[in-house]
Amino acid sequence: PKITYVAVDGTEQAVEVPLGTSVMRGAVLNDVDGIVAQCGGNAQCATCHVYVDETTLDKLAPAAPEEDEMLDFTACPRRPNSRLSCQLDVTGDLDGLIVHLPERQN
Numbered sequence: 377p378k379i380t381y382v383a384v385d386g387t388e389q390a391v392e393v394p395l396g397t398s399v400m401r402g403a404v405l406n407d408v409d410g411i412v413a414q415c416g417g418n419a420q421c422a423t424c425h426v427y428v429d430e431t432t433l434d435k436l437a438p439a440a441p442e443e444d445e446m447l448d449f450t451a452c453p454r455r456p457n458s459r460l461s462c463q464l465d466v467t468g469d470l471d472g473l474i475v476h477l478p479e480r481q482n
């Protein structure tokens with residue numbers, strides 16, 4: 377599936393992310409800057425914060441409780457479209473997903 381990462385300055389990187397990985401891993405694998413992922417994908421650090429583009433929000437299932445709790449600890453303000461990218465499993469449904477990177481992660 378193709379996922380587009382948009383940097384703070386508006387630069388877009390559209391990359392093919394392997395099924396079974398995560399939106400966080402997709403960024404790391406493709407050298408997309410702006411994701412720190414300190415805890416390695418365990419919903420324990422909130423440094424993989426992304427803002428999901430409003431036009432593609434319907435591709436995602438709602439956050440599980442542990443993700444929801446951790447979203448209160450993001451470095452940039454939490455918004456209704458905030459998600460932890462490590463908790464977004466890459467399935468075919470995510471094709472076309474667009475995520476915006478926050479200004480900072482810690």
Ligand code: FES
Binds near residue numbers: 424460
């Ligand atoms: Fe730590 Fe996502 S990588 S919460």
